[in-house]
Amino acid sequence: MLPAFKPSLLRTAAAAALLGCAFTAVAAGKDRLRVEDAWSRATPPGAPVAGGFLTIVNPGPRADVLLGASSPIAEKVEVHEMKQEGGMMRMRELRDGLPVPAGGKVVLAPGGYHLMFIQPRQPLKEGERFEATLRFRDAGAVKTTFQVRALGAGAH
Numbered sequence: 287m288l289p290a291f292k293p294s295l296l297r298t299a300a301a302a303a304l305l306g307c308a309f310t311a312v313a314a315g316k317d318r319l320r321v322e323d324a325w326s327r328a329t330p331p332g333a334p335v336a337g338g339f340l341t342i343v344n345p346g347p348r349a350d351v352l353l354g355a356s357s358p359i360a361e362k363v364e365v366h367e368m369k370q371e372g373g374m375m376r377m378r379e380l381r382d383g384l385p386v387p388a389g390g391k392v393v394l395a396p397g398g399y400h401l402m403f404i405q406p407r408q409p410l411k412e413g414e415r416f417e418a419t420l421r422f423r424d425a426g427a428v429k430t431t432f433q434v435r436a437l438g439a440g441a442h
């Protein structure tokens with residue numbers, strides 16, 4: 287009698303714990319900042335930099351800031367902005383980070399904001415994937431998988 291009773295009690299406790307965890311995750315996940323559609327371009331051998339493009343979605347009630355990133359595929363990763371200045375496209379590092387509005391999103395795309403992978407450790411090949419960790423002021427580290435698209439790929 288007892289041996290049959292005990293495991294079922296344990297199972298019930300385990301199920302309750304699992305459900306509890308699941309509900310907590312759903313509640314917290316609703317407002318959680320996320321990264322979508324991360325991609326990069328194939329690079330020729332010896333390319334000094336590669337761009338990283340993605341969309342940051344922040345459904346929560348608080349603004350956040352993308353402070354930086356790191357990746358095993360590059361020496362370092364910077365947050366850059368590209369814009370027209372005096373008839374020329376110029377690129378600069380956003381040293382204070384890139385703000386992400388509450389309940390909004392920011393698109394990093396060719397010709398605008400982007401991540402700059404500096405000194406890639408090997409050429410990026412079309413069809414491959416690689417990992418990078420984005421660092422946000424409030425959301426902390428967000429691990430992201432980048433899909434490498436064809437050389438010369440534009441915005442989708």
Ligand SMILES: [Cu+2]
Nearest residue numbers: 366377401402
């Ligand atoms: Cu750049």
